[in-house]
Amino acid sequence: xxxxxxxxxxxxxxxxxxxxxAALFLAGCAIQPGAAGSDRGVTIERTTYGIPHxxxxxxxxxxxxxxxxxxxxxxxxxxxxxxxxxxxxxSTFGGQAxxxxxxxxxxxxxIDLFMAAHMDDEALxxxxxxxxxxxxxxxxxxxxxxxxxxxxxxxxxxxxxRGKPWVQPMTLAQYRRMAEVVAVQAGxxxxxxxxxxxxxxxxxxxxxxxxxxxxxxxxxALRDVGLLDSPLGSNAWAFxxxxxxxxxxxxxxxxxxxxxxxxxxYEMHLTIPGQMDVMGVxxxxxxxxxxxxxxxxxxxxxxxxxxxxxFYEVTLAEGDPTxxxxxxxxxxxxxRKVSAQVPGPDGKLQAREHTxxxxxxxxxxxxxxxxxxWNARTAYALRDANTGNTRMMDAALAFARARSVQxxxxxxxxxxxxxxxxxxxxxxGQAMYADVSxxxxxxxxxxxxxxxxxxxxxxxxxxxxxxLNGSRADCDWHRDSASPVPGLIPIGxxxxxxxxxxxxNSNDSFVYTHPGQKFDGISPMVGDASLTRPRTRxxxxxxxxxxxxxxxxxxxxxxxxxxNRNFMAQVVVPDLLAACDKAPSAxxxxxxxxxKGWDRRNNLDARGAHVFREFWRTARNIPGVHRVPFDPAQxxxxxxxxxxxxxxxxxxxxxxxxxxxxxxRASGFALDATLGSVQRPDITEEPIALHGGxxxxxxxxxxxxxxxxxLNARGLRIDYGTSYVQTVTFDAKGPVAQAILTYGQSTNPxxxxxxxxxxxxxxxxxxTLPFHREDVVKARIGEPLRLxxx
Numbered sequence: 001x002x003x004x005x006x007x008x009x010x011x012x013x014x015x016x017x018x019x020x021x022a023a024l025f026l027a028g029c030a031i032q033p034g035a036a037g038s039d040r041g042v043t044i045e046r047t048t049y050g051i052p053h054x055x056x057x058x059x060x061x062x063x064x065x066x067x068x069x070x071x072x073x074x075x076x077x078x079x080x081x082x083x084x085x086x087x088x089x090x091s092t093f094g095g096q097a098x099x100x101x102x103x104x105x106x107x108x109x110x111i112d113l114f115m116a117a118h119m120d121d122e123a124l125x126x127x128x129x130x131x132x133x134x135x136x137x138x139x140x141x142x143x144x145x146x147x148x149x150x151x152x153x154x155x156x157x158x159x160x161x162r163g164k165p166w167v168q169p170m171t172l173a174q175y176r177r178m179a180e181v182v183a184v185q186a187g188x189x190x191x192x193x194x195x196x197x198x199x200x201x202x203x204x205x206x207x208x209x210x211x212x213x214x215x216x217x218x219x220x221a222l223r224d225v226g227l228l229d230s231p232l233g234s235n236a237w238a239f240x241x242x243x244x245x246x247x248x249x250x251x252x253x254x255x256x257x258x259x260x261x262x263x264x265x266y267e268m269h270l271t272i273p274g275q276m277d278v279m280g281v282x283x284x285x286x287x288x289x290x291x292x293x294x295x296x297x298x299x300x301x302x303x304x305x306x307x308x309x310x311f312y313e314v315t316l317a318e319g320d321p322t323x324x325x326x327x328x329x330x331x332x333x334x335x336r337k338v339s340a341q342v343p344g345p346d347g348k349l350q351a352r353e354h355t356x357x358x359x360x361x362x363x364x365x366x367x368x369x370x371x372x373x374w375n376a377r378t379a380y381a382l383r384d385a386n387t388g389n390t391r392m393m394d395a396a397l398a399f400a401r402a403r404s405v406q407x408x409x410x411x412x413x414x415x416x417x418x419x420x421x422x423x424x425x426x427x428x429g430q431a432m433y434a435d436v437s438x439x440x441x442x443x444x445x446x447x448x449x450x451x452x453x454x455x456x457x458x459x460x461x462x463x464x465x466x467x468l469n470g471s472r473a474d475c476d477w478h479r480d481s482a483s484p485v486p487g488l489i490p491i492g493x494x495x496x497x498x499x500x501x502x503x504x505n506s507n508d509s510f511v512y513t514h515p516g517q518k519f520d521g522i523s524p525m526v527g528d529a530s531l532t533r534p535r536t537r538x539x540x541x542x543x544x545x546x547x548x549x550x551x552x553x554x555x556x557x558x559x560x561x562x563x564n565r566n567f568m569a570q571v572v573v574p575d576l577l578a579a580c581d582k583a584p585s586a587x588x589x590x591x592x593x594x595x596k597g598w599d600r601r602n603n604l605d606a607r608g609a610h611v612f613r614e615f616w617r618t619a620r621n622i623p624g625v626h627r628v629p630f631d632p633a634q635x636x637x638x639x640x641x642x643x644x645x646x647x648x649x650x651x652x653x654x655x656x657x658x659x660x661x662x663x664x665r666a667s668g669f670a671l672d673a674t675l676g677s678v679q680r681p682d683i684t685e686e687p688i689a690l691h692g693g694x695x696x697x698x699x700x701x702x703x704x705x706x707x708x709x710x711l712n713a714r715g716l717r718i719d720y721g722t723s724y725v726q727t728v729t730f731d732a733k734g735p736v737a738q739a740i741l742t743y744g745q746s747t748n749p750x751x752x753x754x755x756x757x758x759x760x761x762x763x764x765x766x767x768t769l770p771f772h773r774e775d776v777v778k779a780r781i782g783e784p785l786r787l788x789x790x
Contacts (some may be wrong), residue, residue, distance in 0.1 A: 039057045039058060039061075040057075040058070040061055040788055040789045040790065041056065041057065041061065041786065041787065041788045042054060042055065042056040042061045042062065042064055042065035042068075042786075042787050042788075042789070043055045043056070043065070043784050043785070043786050043787075044065050044068065044069050044784065044785040044786075044787070045776060045780050045784045045785075046780065046781050046782055047770050047776060047779035047780055047781060048767060048770075048779050048781065049267070049741070049744070049745065049753060049756055049757055049760075049767065050073065050744075050745040050746065050751075050752070050753035050756075050781075051267045051268065051269065051745065051769070051770075052065075052066075052069040052267075052268050052269070053268075053269040053271070053770075053776050054066055054069060054268060054269065054270055054271070055271045055272075055273070056271075056272060057272065057273070058137070058272065059134040059135075059137050059138045059141070059272065059397075060137035060138060060140055060141035060789075061141060061789060062138070062141065062270055062271075062272055062287070063137070063138035063139070063140075063141035063142040063145065063287035064141040064142070064144055064145035064148070064787070064789050065145060065787065066142065066145065066268060066270070066282075066287035067141070067142040067143070067144075067145030067146040067148075067149070067285070067287065068145045068146070068148060068149045068785075068787060069268065070146075070266055070285070071145075071146055071149035071150070071153075072149065073266070073745045073746040073747070073748065073751065073753065074264075074266070074746060074747045074748070075149065075150075075153075075157060075158065075161065075167075075748075076157070076158050076160040076161035076167075076747065076748065077260075077261075077262075077264075077284075077747045078146065078170075078284075078285060079161050079164075079166065079167045079168075080161075080166075081178055081262055081284070081285065082166075082168065082170055082174055082178070083166050084099065084100075084101065084111060084115065084178075084181070085115070085174040085175075085177040085178050085181075086115075086168075086174060087111075087112045087115035087116050087119075087340060088112065088166070088341070089108035089109075089111050089112050090108045090109045090111075090112045090340055090341060090342040090343065090352075091112075091340075091341040091342070091343070091349050092108075092166045093108055094108060094343060095107065095108055095109035095112075095342040095343055095352075096108070096109065099111050100261045100262070101114065101181065101185075101189055101192055102181050102182070102184070102185025102186075102189040102190065102262075103185050103190070103226055103232065103258065103261075103263060103706070104185075104189070104190055104192070104225060104226065105706075105707065106192060106193055109340060109342055109352065110192055110193050110196055111192070112340035112341075112342075113196055113338060113339075113340050113352070113354050114189070114192035114195065114196065115177070116338035116339065116340055116354075117195065117196070117336070117338045117354070117356040117363070118180075118184070118188060118189075118192075118195075118363075118387075119177050119180065121173045121176070121177075123388060124173070124176040124177070124180060124388065124390070125173070125176070127388040127389075127390040128176055128390050130390070131390050131391065131393065131394055132394050132397070134394075134397060135390075135393045135394050135397070138287055138288070138393060139172060139175055139176070139393075140172065141287070141789070142175060142285065142287045143170045143171065143172050143175050144789060145789075146169075146170045146285075147169045147170055148787070148789070150167070150169060158748040158750060159750070160748070175285070176390075178262070178284070178285055179285075179286070179390065179392070180387075180388070181262070182262065182263075182283065182284070182286070182392075182418075183386040183387070183388075183389040183390075183392070183418050184384055184386050184387055184389075185263075186226075186227070186230070186232075186303075186308050186386070186418070186419045187308045187309040187382070187384035187385070187386055187387070188309065188362075188363070188365075188382055188384040188387065190225045190226050190227050191225060191227075191365050191367065191382065194365040194366050194367050194372075195356065195363050195364070195365045195382070196354060196356070197366045198356075198357055198363070198364035198365055198366045198374055198379070198380075199355070199357075199374070200321045200322055200357070200374065201321055201374055201375050201376060212371075213370065213371035213455050213458075213459075214369075215458060215459070215462035215463070216462070217369050218367075218369055218370035218371065218459055218462060218463050218465075219462050219463040219464075220369070221367060221369035221370050221463075222367075222370065222463045222464065222465060227464075227465075228463055228464050228465075229532060229533075229695075230303050230507070232256070232257060232258075232263070232303045232419075233255075233256040233302070233303055233506070233507045233533070233535070233695060233702060234253075234254060234255040234256050234257075234300070234301065234302035234303060234505075234506070234507065235252070235254040235256075235302065235504070235505070235506045235535060235539060235561075235700055235702075236251070236252060236253050236254065236255075236300040236301070236302050236421070236423035236504065236505055237251070237252040237423070237502065237503075237504045237539070237543060237557065238250070238251050238252075238423045238424055238425040238431035238432060238433070238502065238503050238504070239251070239425060239431055239501070239502045239552050239557075240425065240429050240430055240431040240499055240500035240501055240502065241428070241429025241430075241500050242429075242500045242501045243501050243502060243547055243551060243552050244429065244551060244552045244553075244729070245550075245551035245552060245553045246553075246729060246730075246731070247429055248425075248427055248428070248429050248729055248730040248731070249297075249298070249405075249424075249425025249426045249427065249428070249429050249430060249431060249729065249730065250425055250552055250553075250554060250557065250727065250728070250729040251293075251298040251299065251300060251423070251424065251425040251726070251727065251728045251729075252300070252557045252561065252725075252726070252727055253291050253298075253299075253300025253301075253423075253724070253725065253726045253727075253728075254300070254561060254700070254701070254722060254725045255291060255300065255301065255302070255722075255723055255724055255725075256695075256702045256720065256721045256722060256723065257283075257720070257721075257723045258706055258719065258720050258723075259681070259682075259683050259718070259719045259720060259721075259723065259742070259743045260683055260719060260747070261284075262283065262284040262285070263283055263284065264283070264284065264723070264743070264747070265281040265282070265283060265290075265291075265723050265724040265741060266281060266282055266283070266284070266745060267280070267281050267724070267739070267741050267745060268280075268281070268282060268289065269769075269770075269771065269776070270288070270289060270400070275401070276294075276397070276400050276401055277294055277295060277771075278292055278293070278294045278399075278400035279292050279293060279294075279735075279737070279769060279771050280292015280293060280724075280726070281724045281741065286392075286393070286396075287393075288393055288396035288397065288400065289396065289399075289400060290396065291724060291726070292726070293726075293728045293735045293737055293771075294400060294401075294402070294735070295427075295734035295735060295771075296402070296403045296404065296426055296427045296730070296734075297402050297403065297404060297405060297407070297408060297424055297425070297426040297427070298424060298425055298426075298726075298728035298729075298735065298737070299399065299408055299422055299423065299424035300422075300423055300424075300726070301417075301420035301421060301422055301423075302420060302421045302423065302505045302506065302507055303419060303420055303421075303507050304419060304420055304421040304435045304437050304505075304507075304509075304510075304526075304527070305435075305507070305508065305509040305510075305526070305527035305528075306419070306435060306437050306438070306439040306525065306526045306527065307439060307440060307464075307466055307525045307526075308384065308385050308386055308418070308419055308438060308439070308440075309382055309383055309384040309385060309386075309440070309466075310382075310383055310440055310442070310466045310467070310468050310477075311365070311372065311380050311381065311382055311383075311456075311465065311466065311467040311468065312359070312361035312362070312380065312381045312382075312383065312467070312468050312469075312470030312475070313378055313379075313380055313452035313453060313456050313467050313468070313469060313470050313471075314326075314359055314361070314378065314379050314380070314381060314470040314471060315377065315378060315470070315471040316376065316377055316378060316379060317330050321374065321375075321376055321379070322335070322357070324359060324379065324470070324471070325471050326360070326470070326471060326472070326473055327471070327472060327473050331359070331360065333357050333358060333359055333364070334357065334358045334359075335355050335356075335357055336355065336356050336357075336358070337353055337354070337355050338353070338354055338355075338356060339351045339352060339353045339354065340352050340354075358381070359379075359381045359470070361381040361382075361383050361470050362381045362382050362383040362384065363381060363382060364379050364380065364381050364382075365380060365381065365382040366380065367380075370459055370463060370465065371455050371456065371459070372456070372467075378453070380456075380467070381470060383440075383477075385438045385439065385440050385477075385487070385488060386418045386419070386438050389416065389418055389438060391414045391415060391416030391485075392416045392417065392418060393416075394414055394416055395411055395412065395414055395416030395417055396416075398410070398411030398414075399411050403426075404426045404427075404428065404430065405424045405425065405426045405430045405431065405432035405498060406430075406432075406498070408422065408424050408432065408434075409432060409434055409436070409491075409496055409498075412434060412436030412491055412494075413436075413484070413490075413491045414484055415436070415437075415438055415483070415484060415485050415488050415490070415491070417436065417437045417438070418437065418438050419437055419438065420437055421433065421434065421435045421437070421505050421510075422434045422435075422436070423503060423504070423505055425728070425729075426730075427730040427734075429500060430498060430499075430500060431498070431499050431500065431501070431502060431503050432496065432497065432498050432499075432503065433495075433496065433497045433499075433503035433504075433505060433510070433513045433514075433517075434494070434495065434496040434497075435494055435495050435496075435509075435510050435526060435527070436491050436494045436496070437494075438485075438488055439488060439489045439494070439523070439525050439526055440477045440487060440488065440489070440525055441477050441478040441479070441480055441483065441487055441488055441489045441490075441523070441525075442466075442468075442477060442478065442523060442525050443478070443523050443524075444523070444524050446475070446478065447466070447468075447524060447525075449474075449475075450468040450469045450472065450474075450475035451468075451469065452467045452468060452469050452470075466525070480493075489523060489525070489526070493521065493522070493523070494522070494526065495510035495513075495519045495522050495526065495527075497510075497513050497514065497517045497519075499514065499517070501514070502514065502543060502547075503517070504539045504540070504543060505536075505539075506533050506535035506536040506538070506539045506700070507533050507535070507536070508527075508530075508531050508532060508533050508536040509526070509527025509528060509529070509530070510522065510526065510527050511527065511528070511529050512531065512536050512540065512635060515540070529632050531630070531632070531635050533695070533698075534567050534568050534695075534696065534697065534698025535567070535695070535698055535699075535700055535702065536635070537567060537635060537636050537698060538565065538567040538698045538699075538700050539700065540635060540636045541567070541636050542560055542565070542700070543560075545560075546560045554727040554728075554729055554736070554738060557727050558727055558738070558764075558766060561700055561701055561725070562691070562701060562764050563601065563603075564601045564602040564603050564606075564691050564692060564693065564699055564700075564701050565600070565601055565602075565699070565700070566600050566601060566602055566609065566612065566693055566697050566698065566699050567697070567698030567699070568616055568620070568696070568697050568698045569598075569600040569612050569616075569697065570600055571639075571640050571641070571698075572616070572619075572626075572640075572641060572642050573595055573598075573600060573612070574641075575627060575641045575642040575644055576592070576595065576642055576644070576653070576657075577592060577595060577596055578644070579642075579644040579650065580592035580596070582650075583654065583657075584654050585654070585658055587657070587658040587661040587662060588654045588657045588658050588661070590661050590671055591611055591615065591657040591658070591660060591661045591671070592657075593671070594607070594608040594611045594661075594671040594672055595608050595611060595612060595615075596608075597672060598611075598612065600612075602675055602691055602692055602693035602697070602699050602701070603675065603676075603691050604674060604675060604676030604689050604690075604691050604762070605674050605675075605676065606674065606675045607672045607673065607674055607675075608671065608672060609675040609693070610664060610669065610673065610675060610678045610679070610711055610716060611660055611661065611664055611671055612660075612697070613660075613693065613694055613697060613711070613716070614659070614660035614663045614664060614710055614711055615656055615657050615659075615660035616656075616696060616697060617660075617694075617696065617710065618656040618659055618660070619642075619652075619653055619656035619657070620696055622649060622652045622653065622656065624643060624646075624649060625642060625643060625649060625652075625653065626638075626639035626640060626641055626642065626643060627640060627641030627642055627643045627644075627645075628640040628641055663710050663711055664711060667711045667712050667713050667715070668713050669711065669715070675689075675691065676689030676690070676691070677689065677715075678711070678715045678716050679691075679692075679703070679715060679716040679718060680714075680715050680716070680717060680718070681717070681718050681719070681743070681755075681758060682705070682717035682718055682719040683719055683743060684749070684754065684755050684758075686755055686758075688755065688758050688759055688762050689762050690703060690718055690758075690761075690762060691703075691762070691764070692718075692721060692722060701721075701722050702721045702722060703718045703720070703721035703722060704718065704720050704721050705717065705718065705719055705720055706719055706720045721742075722742055722761070723741070723742055723743070724739065724740070724741050724742070725739060725740050725742070726738065726739040726769075727739075727766070733772060734771065734772065735771055736768075737768070737769040737771065738766040738767065738768050738769065739766065739767065739769055740757055740760055740761050740765075740766055740767070741757045742757060742758055742761045743755070743757065743758055744756050744757040744758060745757075
């Protein structure tokens with residue numbers, strides 16, 4: 001069971017917390033309330049749905065206000081993240097209790113040991129020193145703003161964390177650590193247990209032959225940790241003046257992110273008069289807009305297919321598994337002892353020591369199901385390109401100040417975006433797609449030349465895992481003088497498209513940006529022609545369908561997204577129903593009846609959608625299940641159908657349908673139950689009906705679970721997917737934006753903004769975002785909060 005702050009059951013003196021907060025105010029100065037007219041003042045105004053509009057005269061004060069506002073809504077979640085940053089989850093919540101590291105739930109003991117092993121505070125301080133003065137000021141401001149909130153509200157925190165000893169002030173080092181976890185969550189953090197599990201082999205084990213690798217299981221192993229078919233996904237569509245009704249740009253942003261934890265979005269409007277005016281969402285403790293708009297341009301992100309790390313297969317010296325060879329010369333591995341405080345059998349804390357091993361390529365990591373083990377002959381090191389990536393906030397500042405999609409593209413040049421594409425549209429009617437993210441610089445020739453042993457090399461095609469030959473020094477990442485970060489592909493060799501019709505992305509590669517868009521000279525490390533997401537096929541089908549009805553409007557975009565068409569049901573259900581007269585069991589006949597009455601959409605009133613989900617959850621994995629295999633020349637039309645004329649395949653299909661019907665009946669739901677009665681949020685017990693569907697179904701409005709689970713008595717409980725969804729266009733005054741933050745602003749169940757926008761989402765109701773000053777004043781709720789930092 002996941003351990004949460006609400007169940008920790010610990011107490012502390014509130015006066016101690018307040019005193020500690022005051023002691024940690026930056027520069028040793030107490031903060032006094034006051035007017036926001038001074039250079040160090042900040043004003044927080046709230047509008048409908050609790051959205052804060054934060055105005056300050058400088059970046060440090062702005063971040064101070066962001067931290068204060070965010071803590072008003074999510075202080076307990078931030079306090080919990082700080083326990084992770086301090087490496088104290090075991091001593092606080094128990095070593096075997098499950099906690100969240102990035103986007104993976106693993107035992108707290110492993111989280112603490114990973115933090116001790118990976119975090120190098122001196123190195124992080126050096127990386128942050130290389131950022132702009134504005135970014136360094138924002139980091140200081142955020143820390144001070146959070147601590148100010150604790151000092152002001154120590155006696156009035158939400159129930160989940162009031163009086164708990166783990167609610168402590170933030171330090172700058174801890175803030176940097178939280179940012180580092182975000183950067184590496186698609187790399188080494190996803191394999192934290194693999195890094196901790198890399199230990200020299202015992203003598204007998206070292207001599208044992210390496211086990212064979214099941215490539216399908218290897219792929220599943222990477223899928224289980226989120227490194228293949230990442231659970232972080234998104235749709236984004238950008239339209240240019242040739243196809244929009246108003247001749248301006250239009251954007252749909254539909255990120256699919258977790259509904260809890262540090263990847264949860266937060267709406268805000270940030271203004272430094274005369275310098276910056278930007279609105280949208282940021283992630284967790286990130287005091288900038290990640291997805292949003294200003295007066296001239298709007299943008300969204302989707303998780304890209306670029307590789308963020310490479311493994312290196314190192315050849316070990318004869319008789320010494322801690323020495324490896326590079327160009328025939330031995331190099332000794334580095335051993336470093338780390339420790340974490342863990343409760344012992346008697347409940348008392350004791351130091352748990354662990355040794356982590358590293359090479360010139362990075363720390364050793366094992367993934368046994370993928371055949372990446374440490375034996376007498378080979379070991380595997382992981383090099384994460386996002387380690388020490390402190391450039392994200394400088395990129396966000398440049399985005400916020402952009403005046404066109406061309407400016408946005410230039411803002412990528414520092415290679416600060418860790419793992420996302422950017423899609424954007426501007427006031428002049430230009431649309432852009434770009435993947436300028438953190439990718440190791442290896443071209444196709446070098447990848448071929450640096451291929452490892454055959455079993456490890458096979459992982460690239462089967463599981464998307466790049467393993468290089470670590471026994472050759474020339475298999476280091478290429479260092480292009482044009483790159484601001486040695487070893488990363490520079491902006492000039494990453495894919496970009498500027499168009500006046502449309503571009504889209506649903507997490508497959510740049511290849512599928514637009515049917516008429518061609519790219520040349522892009523490294524395979526960025527992406528290839530493989531298509532794995534049914535949502536990509538859905539987008540490529542539905543955008544032309546929408547354009548066929550006329551020029552695009554924001555309403556048309558919203559309607560297209562929320563029609564909730566189940567793409568894979570359209571592809572396979574007709575063949576299934578055509579064979580239903582041969583259904584071999586009462587269960588499969590019942591399933592056929594349910595699917596026959598379904599309109600193949602995932603709306604609240606859809607009957608039978610849950611049956612298809614449980615069926616396709618299994619049937620999609622049947623080898624050769626499709627009647628028409630994938631043809632890269634027809635990415636929308638293929639693969640298609642079900643191979644029901646093949647007896648062996650048909651038998652497995654019927655078995656999958658039988659299993660789905662049994663699962664539904666065992667859950668207590670009827671086969672013809674409405675989706676709205678079955679699909680509910682997991683982050684609240686409020687019975688809010690949810691429309692949308694799973695990733696593997698190809699429903700653009702993607703809803704699912706971070707830890708996949710079939711239907712049970714609690715229904716289909718959702719904690720992931722459509723999170724912040726926005727449409728933006730421009731008129732003579734500036735941006736016209738409508739949005740929904742599906743879970744609301746606050747993680748405090750007592751807040752009116754905990755689930756208010758989830759009800760909005762359930763009803764498919766969008767609200768207009770107040771961006772212009774007069775609109776903010778009209779929509780304002782309550783009195784502005786004015787703070788001054790000293």
